[in-house]
Amino acid sequence: xxxxxxxxxxxxxxxxxxxxxxxxxxxxxxxxxxxxxxxxxxxxxxxxxxxxxxxxxxxxxxxxxxxxxxxxxxxxxxxxxxxxxxxxxxxxxxxxxxxxxxxxxxxxxxxxxxxxxxxxxxxxxxxxxxxxxxxxxxxxxxxxxxxxxxxxxxxxxxxxxxxxxxxxxxxxxxxxxxxxxxxxxxxxxxxxxxxxxxxxxxxxxxxxxxxxxxxxxxxxxxxxxxxxxxxxxxxxxxxxxxxxxxxxxxxxxxxxxxxxxxxxxxxxxxxxxxxxxxx
Amino acid sequence: xxxxxxxxxxxxxxxxxxxxxxxxxxxxxxxxxxxxxxxxxxxxxxxxxxxxxxxxxxxxxxxxxxxxxxxxxxxxxxxxxxxxxxxxxxxxxxxxxxxxxxxxxxxxxxxxxxxxxxxxxxxxxxxxxxxxxxxxxxxxxxxxxxxxxxxxxxxxxxxxxxxxxxxxxxxxxxxxxxxxxxxxxxxxxxxxxxxxxxxxxxxxxxxxxxxxxxxxxxxxxxxxxxxxxxxxxxxxxxxxxxxxxxxxxxxxxxxxxxxxxxxxxxxxxxxxxxxxxxx
Numbered sequence: 311x312x313x314x315x316x317x318x319x320x321x322x323x324x325x326x327x328x329x330x331x332x333x334x335x336x337x338x339x340x341x342x343x344x345x346x347x348x349x350x351x352x353x354x355x356x357x358x359x360x361x362x363x364x365x366x367x368x369x370x371x372x373x374x375x376x377x378x379x380x381x382x383x384x385x386x387x388x389x390x391x392x393x394x395x396x397x398x399x400x401x402x403x404x405x406x407x408x409x410x411x412x413x414x415x416x417x418x419x420x421x422x423x424x425x426x427x428x429x430x431x432x433x434x435x436x437x438x439x440x441x442x443x444x445x446x447x448x449x450x451x452x453x454x455x456x457x458x459x460x461x462x463x464x465x466x467x468x469x470x471x472x473x474x475x476x477x478x479x480x481x482x483x484x485x486x487x488x489x490x491x492x493x494x495x496x497x498x499x500x501x502x503x504x505x506x507x508x509x510x511x512x513x514x515x516x517x518x519x520x521x522x523x524x525x526x527x528x529x530x531x532x533x534x535x536x537x538x539x540x541x542x543x544x545x546x547x548x549x550x551x552x553x554x555x556x557x558x559x560x561x562x563x564x565x566x567x568x569x570x571x572x573x574x575x576x577x578x579x580x581x582x583x584x585x586x587x588x589x
Numbered sequence: 590x591x592x593x594x595x596x597x598x599x600x601x602x603x604x605x606x607x608x609x610x611x612x613x614x615x616x617x618x619x620x621x622x623x624x625x626x627x628x629x630x631x632x633x634x635x636x637x638x639x640x641x642x643x644x645x646x647x648x649x650x651x652x653x654x655x656x657x658x659x660x661x662x663x664x665x666x667x668x669x670x671x672x673x674x675x676x677x678x679x680x681x682x683x684x685x686x687x688x689x690x691x692x693x694x695x696x697x698x699x700x701x702x703x704x705x706x707x708x709x710x711x712x713x714x715x716x717x718x719x720x721x722x723x724x725x726x727x728x729x730x731x732x733x734x735x736x737x738x739x740x741x742x743x744x745x746x747x748x749x750x751x752x753x754x755x756x757x758x759x760x761x762x763x764x765x766x767x768x769x770x771x772x773x774x775x776x777x778x779x780x781x782x783x784x785x786x787x788x789x790x791x792x793x794x795x796x797x798x799x800x801x802x803x804x805x806x807x808x809x810x811x812x813x814x815x816x817x818x819x820x821x822x823x824x825x826x827x828x829x830x831x832x833x834x835x836x837x838x839x840x841x842x843x844x845x846x847x848x849x850x851x852x853x854x855x856x857x858x859x860x861x862x863x864x865x866x867x868x
Contacts, residue, residue, distance in 0.1 A: 368651070368674075371650070371651050371652070372647070372650050372651065373650070391679060394678050394679050394682050394683070395647075395674040395675060395678040395679040396674060396678065397678070398677070398678040398679075398681075398682045399673050399674040399675065399676070399677040399678020399679060399681070399682075400670060400673050400674040400677075400678060402677075402678070403673050403677045403678075403699055403701060403702075403754070403762050404673070404762065406699070406701045406702055406756075407701045407756045407757075407760050407761055407762050408760045410701055410704055410756060410758060410760070411758060411759050411760035415703060415704055415738075416701075416702070416703075417698075417702045417703045418698075418699070418701070418702050419696075419697075420682055420685070420697070422682060422685045422686045422689055422695075422697070423682075423685055423695070423696045423697050424694060424695075424696045424747055425689055425694055459694075459745070459747075462745050466738070466741050468703055468738075475682070477685075477686045477689060478686075479689055479690060480690050481686050481687045481689070481690035482686055483682055483683065483686050
C-alpha cells in the first residue's frame with residue numbers, strides 16, 4: 311500500500327467532500343438514487359451541488375436572456391437573482407428535504423451563510439482586446455474560508471449541502487463554479503480532516519479509451535500522469551480536471567476521486583471504482 | 590416592576606425572536622434600514638421573515654395562477670416550488686448577504702435545515718360542506734421542534750434567519766405562516782432563554798384609537814386585556830394578534846412585543862415604543 315508523503319497525521323478522521331453536477335440534479339430519479347447512497351455514507355460528509363438546466367429554463371420563462379461576451383456567460387442583475395432563487399432555494403432545499411427524509415441531518419448553505427465562503431467579485435478582464443465584466447461572479451481565496459464555522463457544523467452532526475453561490479461581504483450574492491467551491495472546501499478542511507474530494511461526473515472515471523467504459527485508470531499519481539501525458543493516452547477534456555485535482559492535493563487534500571455518481575458507495579471505500587488521484 | 594410568574598429562572602439570557610412581514614421585505618430601503626437596526630441589536634437574536642409580494646409576482650411571470658378554494662389560498666405543486674425559490678432562495682439569501690455586510694454572522698435556514706422545524710401537511714378540512722385540500726401547507730407541533738440544534742447555532746455566534754418554510758420529514762418542503770414559525774421558535778427556545786418575541790407590523794403598536802398613531806397602549810397583561818375588551822376599545826383586526834401573543838406567553842415566552850419595524854432598537858430595550866404584552 312502506498313502512503314501519501316503529505317499526510318503527516320494518520321490519526322485524522324476522513325471527511326468526504328462530494329460534488330454532483332447538473333446531469334444528476336436535472337434527473338429526478340438519478341438524484342433520488344444518488345441521495346440514497348449519499349445518506350448511506352457513514353462518515354462526516356459535505357455535498358456541493360451544481361445548478362443544472364432548471365435555472366436556464368426558469369430564466370427563459372421569466373424572459374431573462376442569457377448574456378454572453380466573447381463566449382463567456384455574464385451574470386447580470388437578473389441572472390444572479392435567478393440563480394440565487396434556483397440554486398440557493400429550489401435545488402438546495404429540495405435536496406435538504408430529501409436527505410432529511412433519509413435521516414441525514416442536512417443543512418443547506420450558500421457561501422454567505424455563516425460567512426463560510428467570502429469571495430471577490432471577478433475583476434474586469436481584457437479578452438481579445440476588449441474589457442469583459444463577468445458581472446456577479448465570485449472568485450475564491452481559499453485562505454479566506456471560515457473553515458472553523460464549517461467544522462462546528464460537522465461536529466454537531468450536521469451534513470452541509472452547498473449551493474454554488476458565495477458572497478462579497480458587501481451585501482451581494484455571487485455566482486461561483488461548483489467544482490471550485492468543492493475544491494476550496496476540501497482544501498480548507500484538510501487542516502482538520504483527511505479529505506477525499508469526490509467529483510461525480512458522467513463517466514466511471516478517467517478512461518484510457520474514451521469509448522470504453524471498462525478502461526478506467528484506477529490510480530493516478532504525478533509520475534503516472536506524466537507517463538500518460540507522454541504516451542498521449544488522455545483525451546484533452548479530462549486534463550483540466552486532473553490538473554485541478556493535483557492543485558487540490560498540493561494544497562493539502564489527501565485524495566481526489568473522479569467517478570460516476572452511481573458508484574458513490576464504492577468510491578467512499580478503499581476499493582474504488584473510479585479514478586483515485588494521489589500525490 | 591412586575592415580574593412574570595412563569596419565569597422561574599431570572600438568570601436566563603435574553604433572546605430576541607423578531608418577525609418582519611412582507612411590507613418591509615417588499616421595500617428595499619425599509620429593509621436595508623431595518624437590517625441595519627437588527628444588526629445593531631447586541632444580544633442573541635433570530636430573524637423570521639415573511640414572503641412579500643415578490644413570490645406572487647414571480648409566480649405570475651411564470652404563468653402560475655394563485656388558486657383559492659372558499660377564499661383560502663392553496664399551495665399546489667407549482668406554488669410550493671415558487672415559494673421555495675423565492676422565500677428560501679431569493680429573499681432569504683439577500684437578507685443573509687446584507688447582514689454579513691453589517692458584520693452579523695447570519696445563517697439562512699428553512700425548517701428543513703438541521704431538521705429544526707418538522708411539520709405535518711395540513712389534513713383535508715371540511716369548509717362549507719366541501720373538502721378543502723390546502724396542498725403543501727405545514728402545521729407545526731411545537732413539541733417536535735429541534736430546539737437543541739437551533740441553540741447550538743446561537744451558541745456558536747450565528748444569527749439564524751428563517752424563511753417561512755418547514756418540511757414533512759418525508760422529503761417535501763411545506764409553506765408555513767411566518768407569524769406561526771416565529772411563535773413556535775420563541776416558545777421552543779423559552780426552555781433555554783428569556784424570550785422576547787417581537788412582531789414588526791405597520792403600526793407603532795396596539796392603538797386605543799386606530800386613527801391616532803400616538804395612542805399606543807404601552808402595556809397589556811391579561812387583566813388589562815379583559816378591561817379593554819369590556820370597554821370595547823380594540824379594533825377587531827388586532828384581537829387575533831393579541832390572542833396569539835397570550836398563547837405564546839402561556840407556553841413559556843416571557844414577553845411579546847407588537848410594534849413598528851422602525852422602532853426595533855427601542856423595542857429591544859426596557860423602554861419600549863410598541864405594545865409590550867406580558868402575563
